[in-house]
Amino acid sequence: MQRYTLTDYEDASPATRSVYDDFMRTTGATEVPIWLQSLGHSEALARAYWERAKGTLFSGNLPLPLKEMIVFIVSARHGARYCSACHAQNVLSLDKALAFADLQSFLASDSACMLPRCYQNVVRFASKVVADANGLEDEDFEELMEEGFTREEICEIIAVIDMATMFNVYTSSLRLDLDPQYRAIL
Known part of the structure; x- marks a missing residue:
């Protein structure tokens, strides 16, 4: 059983697309990964997960x-x-x-x-x-x-x-x- 659905860039809401864009801009990726697309149905969830990852991985003192x-x-x-x-x-x-x-x-x-x-x-x-x-x-x-x-x-x-x-x-x-x-x- 498929436990998730993916929301690709073209089908995402403008708010979710902004999360996708921020992910790609920050990471240098050219595509939205499956984990983020699986949250794409909810801009709030996509943003929450992405902000947590971005804040933890891309800021702070550790390399x-x-x-x-x-x-x-x-x-x-x-x-x-x-x-x-x-x-x-x-x-x-x-x-x-x-x-x-x-x-x-x-x-x-x-x-x-x-x-x-x-x-x-x-x-x-x-x-x-x-x-x-x-x-x-x-x-x-x-x-x-x-x-x-x-x-x-x-x-x-x-x-x-x-x-x-x-x-x-x-x-x-x-x-x-x-x-x-x-x-x-x-």
């Missing part, structure tokens, strides 16, 4: 490649096929030192050693949050601070994890099909 890696890791831990594929592609487009096989290897072995050093502790932290946010210890925060992250940046890391979780629930519940440019990693 975008690190944020994309966090979303990828969280999505993979949740088994979110759509988000893990999308953000694997984003990680690879932003960090040319990594290859698709590196991400597959990481997921298979759970070894962060092939990731850039600054990613390693963040990946461990994000994995702990996904497993049990209530189980975090002060030491988990101290480890990130020793790596050079401020308290504000740690809050930003948590906000990225939270945003990813929200999108994971949405895309997985609907079983969104992958956009043509995404390659399934799970």
Whole structure:
């Protein structure tokens, strides 16, 4: 059963088109992704989801490649096929030192050693949050601070994890099909 309908650009209301336009302008995309088209029936929902993603990913102090890696890791831990594929592609487009096989290897072995050093502790932290946010210890925060992250940046890391979780629930519940440019990693 198809659990969603898509609203393409031509059929979208003017208000929804403005959300689509903002997405494409901000991301440099030439097409509206399936996740956003699946919200296109409601300008309010499309705007809310897009504003959450835009505010979390495209502002703040953390570099975008690190944020994309966090979303990828969280999505993979949740088994979110759509988000893990999308953000694997984003990680690879932003960090040319990594290859698709590196991400597959990481997921298979759970070894962060092939990731850039600054990613390693963040990946461990994000994995702990996904497993049990209530189980975090002060030491988990101290480890990130020793790596050079401020308290504000740690809050930003948590906000990225939270945003990813929200999108994971949405895309997985609907079983969104992958956009043509995404390659399934799970």
